Amino acid sequence: MEYVDLLNCMRCGMCLPHCPTYKETFLETASPRGRVALVRKIQDGDLEVNERTLEYLTLCLDCQACATACPCGVNAGELVAEFKCEEKGKGGLSFMEDLILRKLVPHPERLENAMVPLRLYQRSGLQTLVRSLGILKMFPPALGRMEGLLPRLPAKPLRKSLLEVTPAVGEEKGTVGFFLGCVMSLIFSEASHATVQLLSGLGYKVVTPKAQKCCGAPNMLGSDLKGLRDLATYNVDLFGGYDLEFIVTDCGGCGAELKKYGHHLPGNSRAEGFSAKVRDISEILALHADDLKKKLKPLHRIVTWHDACHIAHCQGIRQQPRTLMDLIPGLDFREMNDADACCGSAGTYNVARPEMSDRILERKVSSILATGAEYLVTANPGCLLQLKKALSETSPKVKVVHLTELLSESIKG
């Protein structure tokens, strides 16, 4: 974080109406402008880092809606996240953080094994028992929330079942690398399976390096900059070993992080090259809209789209998903109000800050329901988890799907 980035904020307040926490509280401390001011005052020595300043700063979802709104190009969300990282770097990780961020997240095998008991828990009927007996009330509330968020897990993580090389169907257009997000692989494997099918169906040979590791976004969230840099270096080297036109992901969070590897590893030209090749799946599919259109069969559904923060604000992708849905014959697309407002998921925010997360989610759910949509479409696993949970409780008729699942449903007809 550079001091001049803090100076660039001219305090005009244009970020305020876009900030989910300001909209809920009207408090300057809960606004991007206020957070930049807090960090600046800490740097100037007028305030110190204490429990309260951190409390205010951690209320930020890092959704970066403020960055989209800022006339001066200040990214308050990112500034605050980086500041928290730097502060954390001085103190080191706690036992649990070290366990999760350094010993679990960077090792896909361990992560997958950690999910086995959960899968058993669901399949053995134990989940039904626990839920009906209210046993979770005996545990800390955070655990209860995490349990409730989890949809039914696939039988096998996608990383295990997917071939390292999926050949192109028909004439080969080129080769792309597939970056398989941890949550996509472990929980939403059907969507990622659809992603790979779409790519190969359009003539791409899809390479999914089995040895790939987490993108490092959880480390950024946990203020573990070193862990993030280690993972970034590893993935850059791994993907660098293949001759790839693009590196594609269907996870908004991974995409946003991968595109910033160049920023995280300054001076590493391979990292910049890697980031330059990263594309969200919607960007690639939109390049081949004409070919895709020929494959799509009518789908008579009312749908609406939720712009995931990591896609709309962090990557600036808004038009492509809408263009793709527009290709589906018979689809009744209805734009919701504030489609690019955060859903309150924001990594682990919904567990760490449940009260604020619920207020933000409530706004989102009412925007979704106002459209009368049967399908809520989005493209980020955090949002999928959060919205699946919320809608299953309030309006079970609304189905929550990833963009590639919707497209693949239309292809099947």
Add this chain to the structure above:
Amino acid sequence: MEPSFIKELQNIVGKEHTLTDRESLAVYGYDATPELESKPGIVLLPGNAEEMARIMTLCYGNGVPLTPRGSGTNLSGGSIAASGGVVMQTSRLNRILEIDQENLTATVEPGVITSTLHRAVEAIGLFYPPDPGSMNISTMGGNVAENAGGLRGLKYGVTADYVMGLSTILPQGDLLVSGGKAVKDVAGYNLTQLLISSEGTLGIFSQITVKLVPKPRTKKTMLVHFPVLEQAALTVSAIIAARIIPATLEFLDKVTIKCVEDYAHVGLPLDVDAVLLIEVDGHPTVVEEEAAGVREICERHGCSFFQTAATPQEALKLATARRVALSSLARLKPTTILEDATVPRSCIAPMLKFIQDTAKRYDLTIGTFGHAGDGNLHPTCLTDERDHDEIRRAHLAFSDIFDKAIELGGTITGEHGVGIAKKPYLPRLVGEAGLRVMRGIKGAFDPKGVLNPGKIF
């Protein structure tokens, strides 16, 4: 501040809406005005008019300064607690109380966001024209207190032209109701107009009734390039002399054009001196006729490029350069000083020339854009607050620019207010007599000088 006094205030609004921690007070010390900061002793967010009145009574009784605040987007330091004390934020009073379709009025609480009102009335075919640059976050209370302008000022006027009635809580805590829904009202002094642009020094609004007009049926957007600045300025005067009043008549100068092009790459040629964005609205037949008239005038004045938007999307595209003007300038340097010197529109050309010469004289980068149609220009100085010498020169330059605006029959501020930032220049404009009357009015409303002290004079 006495703990017992804080306790009394807290009892009025509740603990949740009382801020006293160092961190909160530190970030309530600023608004959108560069270089100005002053920490309050306490921040309160009342939830209704009764709480507002009780806070004001208590402050007045104890002689504690009270500064009203909406979203804190003021550009002259109006919402900064210059003498500390209480900051009262009106954001929680954010209900649109009524849209009266028979009388064409809307009644709102002071914390309603301007663009929220726009959307609500436009949904039923009505129109509230004032559109200040900060309309997506500025509050109606702040708009009235500062008499906010905007892009549509030329044809539709400013906030003052729409306010019909006010409920104002006076410094002592009693309620003054002025004006209302009656179109004609000459009973006594026009207190409503007096309270508009009083910058929170006379009272704080608890309800505002504004006039609405029918929404224009259609509009046409045009973008015009001029190789010579003088031609653009003359075009502005000629359009109005031809009895065409565009809804929008915006201007960008050469420095702004270069910044916009560097940042947004919208395809502006770098050899043009000025760009005009013109929008005419109203009945389709009239719009067609006026657009043709505008084109003819622009061509007669030697424009090098003229484009009319064929679709709403294209209109948005044409408006991009104007929309990103401030951001493009602001990105260049850390500190952006945005002023609003305003002249009669026939004097746009000499004013622009003077601004450019002044920038050169003080070795500064000043980009000018703004509402050419109503003479309200935004000379924007790009600087760095750490460079004390440059900041000093910027203030000297603006002092000269304000003098020139006065000399041309204009004013030191068209829409930002005097607040703290323009205080030194007000005597030059209104003179001793003006100041004496203003001080007398302030004394009549607020003998103790408790409400928003340190502002205007």
